Amino acid sequence: MINPFEIMETINMIREENLDIRTITMGISLLDCIGDDSNICSGKVYDKITSCAEKLVSCGNDIEKEYGIPIINKRISVTPISIVAQSSGDYVKFARAMDKAAKEVGVNFIGGYSALVHKGYTKGDEEFINSIPEALSTTNLVCSSVNIGSTRSGINMDAVGKMGNIIKDTAKASEKDAGFACAKLVVFCNAVPDNPFMAGAFHGVGEGECVINVGVSGPGVVKCALEKVKDGDFGVIADTIKKTAFKITRMGQLVATEASKRLGVPFGIVDLSLAPTPAVGDSVAYILEEIGLEKCGAPGTTAALALLNDAVKKGGTMASSYVGGLSGAFIPVSEDAGMIAAARSGALSLEKLEAMTCVCSVGIDMVVVPGDTTADTISGIIADEAAIGMINSKTTAVRLIPACGKKVGDTVEFGGLLGSGPVMPVSKYNCSEFIARGGRIPAPLHSLKN
């Protein structure tokens, strides 16, 4: 029999430290739904999603009960709709079909209302991007992402400029919900095709017909483990995080393998990200503070985060046969109690967040900015974040919510896993001329690195 202390460690992780499987995400290819009649195509999209994912939720619930592991979300990601619907047009119809299918099978989000325009856009891509505000404000569960840059192709600055306006329009279209639709829209550089986490999940074109990807969680477990090594130096801290990440990931691997077996769908990857929730004790910011910072955002935060992110990957990689997705610590402001507190007290600024994104996944995430922030300023923030991703060969993203009518100091409530966000100040200096240039920032050099 397994050692009683090990048994109790697992029981405590689940009972006291918020250990859970954050998401089982089924990736579904919609490439076989392409055609020139939008009614027929969107009908095929609905049919394919509902037939592939028919048992996803019940299977997740069965595993949850049998293994005694909380599985918080069951989700779906699909082939980017800009590709699927480009010959038929009428994009919003596809968003509605996705929304209806997601509700039918009982998942809580469906991702893939996406476009990949990192080098340039086709006519269809442009029309698709224009449809995002309507698609997100007239559906409930559909999530959207746009990839505007990559290390290999540079940054499509025309798309960056456009996305500033799209984010503003999306906020306006969901004004009555304080711009909530923007929480379902991510702008990426180096987007990954197998990410199980929302809002940025989509099923890339190099992926198989249908796969199961799993995202684990566990900031609370890491923090509790670190509380036991208060006097340890950084070697001890890194080691403790690695061991904890290993255990968390093994649980993710177990669930992924079991779900894949039961659903008869191949196992894709386990995403090693430490994903926080607004629940107290499930915060990445509190881990950083446990390492020795008075508040997240204090000098030393970037170094602490770099250590955390790297140790999580080192521990997790050995625990799973296939690791992928975003795999790193998430720092979404509104979804993390410690980040909310740090932003509210002024310890954490947008600029510090940007520095932190250089060493972790994913980017400026779930940040609420004043409603009067201009589209160009948002584009400027996107460009900065994309530049970090492009130069460092990593994924970066921006998920900003310009909350209509709100100003610095106000708070916007999203509820549930999306939490609540204090409105953070943005630089008052203008970047309009920079954004207006348009064109493409060339791909970076990969030698002479200093």
Place this chain on the structure above:
Amino acid sequence: MKAIITVLGEDRVGIIAKVSSLLADEGINILDISQTIMQDVFTMIMLVDISGSTSKISDISEKLDACGKELGVSITIKHEDLFKSMHRI
């Protein structure tokens, strides 16, 4: 299939009796049992074989939960593989 049952809470008369009679009624065989006081908490750990039971693990879990409430303790049942995967390579 093997599962691990844990009982945590304040020690009192009849915890083992009550839990084991529930398991007997369900046709669940107890393979190993250990009991200790861990950080002042009564901790009982049982390794059981539930393949002889006609009930689903989720139903057993609900019954154990109700039994735990009656006794003022917390009872969980989890698949053995969860512990094996986390603690054994």
